[in-house]
Amino acid sequence: MRKQVLWSDGRKSWVKEGRLPTKLEEVLKSGKDFHHRAVEIKELGQRRIELKLQFGKTNDDNNTYVHNSGFGIESVEDSLISESDGNKRKLLCGTEKGRHTCKNSRTAGILVMERPCGVVVNIKELFSSESKSQVYAHIHNLLENPAFNSTSTICYDDACHLKKFAQNPLRCDQTAVAARINGMEIICDRFHFKNHIDAWCRKNCNPLDSANLKLVNTEVCEQLFSWLSKFSAITKHMNRWRFLFLMVYVLDNHNEDVVSGVFH
Numbered sequence: 001m002r003k004q005v006l007w008s009d010g011r012k013s014w015v016k017e018g019r020l021p022t023k024l025e026e027v028l029k030s031g032k033d034f035h036h037r038a039v040e041i042k043e044l045g046q047r048r049i050e051l052k053l054q055f056g057k058t059n060d061d062n063n064t065y066v067h068n069s070g071f072g073i074e075s076v077e078d079s080l081i082s083e084s085d086g087n088k089r090k091l092l093c094g095t096e097k098g099r100h101t102c103k104n105s106r107t108a109g110i111l112v113m114e115r116p117c118g119v120v121v122n123i124k125e126l127f128s129s130e131s132k133s134q135v136y137a138h139i140h141n142l143l144e145n146p147a148f149n150s151t152s153t154i155c156y157d158d159a160c161h162l163k164k165f166a167q168n169p170l171r172c173d174q175t176a177v178a179a180r181i182n183g184m185e186i187i188c189d190r191f192h193f194k195n196h197i198d199a200w201c202r203k204n205c206n207p208l209d210s211a212n213l214k215l216v217n218t219e220v221c222e223q224l225f226s227w228l229s230k231f232s233a234i235t236k237h238m239n240r241w242r243f244l245f246l247m248v249y250v251l252d253n254h255n256e257d258v259v260s261g262v263f264h
Contacts (some may be wrong), residue, residue: 003080021145029254074098074133078165081200098131103240110247111138114215118258120251121148131164132158136181146228152184153212157221159188160201185210189218224254 005024007023020028023135067208079091111130113122124138135156156162161188166172167194172182188205196202207213217223231250 046220074131074165075169075170078132078144078168079161080164081198091160091164091200093158093160093196093201095192095195096132096161097158098129098133104255110244111135112221112224112251113138113142114221116218116220118220119255120222120224123247123251125240132161135162136165140177140181143180153210154184154186155189155207155213155216155218156179156186157189159191159205160196160198162186163205185212187213187218189222191219191222227254 001017003012003017003020005015005020060247076221079096081091082088109126109130111124111134112120112128113124114120122138122142126134139154143151154162166178166181166184166186171178173179187207187210188201188207190207191206193207196205207218228250231246231249235246238246
């Protein structure tokens with residue numbers, strides 16, 4: 001048996017019943033009345049249209065249909081520190097990158113995820129700025145891969161804001177991976193740690209206190225970007241796709257050189 005499916009991008013297609021998305025199969029088996037409504041969503045630094053599933057009969061109350069879990073949305077709670085007296089204050093470290101919007105409205109460059117040995121494991125395009133929500137979402141997607149089940153420490157130059165974002169109750173237990181990130185060690189690299197002045201950050205994101213980073217080169221990403229900067233002149237006037245293609249090609253060759261023992 002085949003069923004016609006209306007996808008979130010507006011396409012329609014006929015799909016065998018056994019190949020339907022799991023969520024749709026559960027809805028059909030429930031026997032409940034349901035419908036969809038197109039909703040504009042802003043997550044991960046981007047605006048998009050999604051079809052939201054709604055049970056019951058339709059009505060004209062927009063609030064019934066617009067619902068966001070908060071998983072990929074930044075909130076004021078992300079940067080608040082709870083003091084021993086019960087009061088809350090804002091994190092004092094002035095290292096939050098989301099405040100610095102790129103002049104190019106379409107892209108803010110790439111986020112590179114790299115092992116301490118120098119092998120790049122993933123690259124993702126960033127939009128508008130290097131916001132916490134985008135960085136967190138890309139880390140979440142990466143850790144869904146079973147190949148990274150043994151990863152226990154995340155080293156990032158704005159570790160304090162990322163750590164607070166991951167610990168926010170809005171998202172810290174929404175998925176198994178989110179719960180895992182919440183419990184992981186999120187530490188600042190040694191080079192940038194001098195810029196972190198908040199007492200909470202100095203206590204919870206200090207690379208000198210991490211047993212996992214004792215013999216680790218925490219500046220491996222800075223060294224990679226220093227090498228990548230050699231290509232800035234030729235990428236300045238490239239369109240989005242040529243730039244991304246070049247980065248993938250160059251970093252793939254970089255990985256081959258690292259594995260073979262040739263360092264830049």
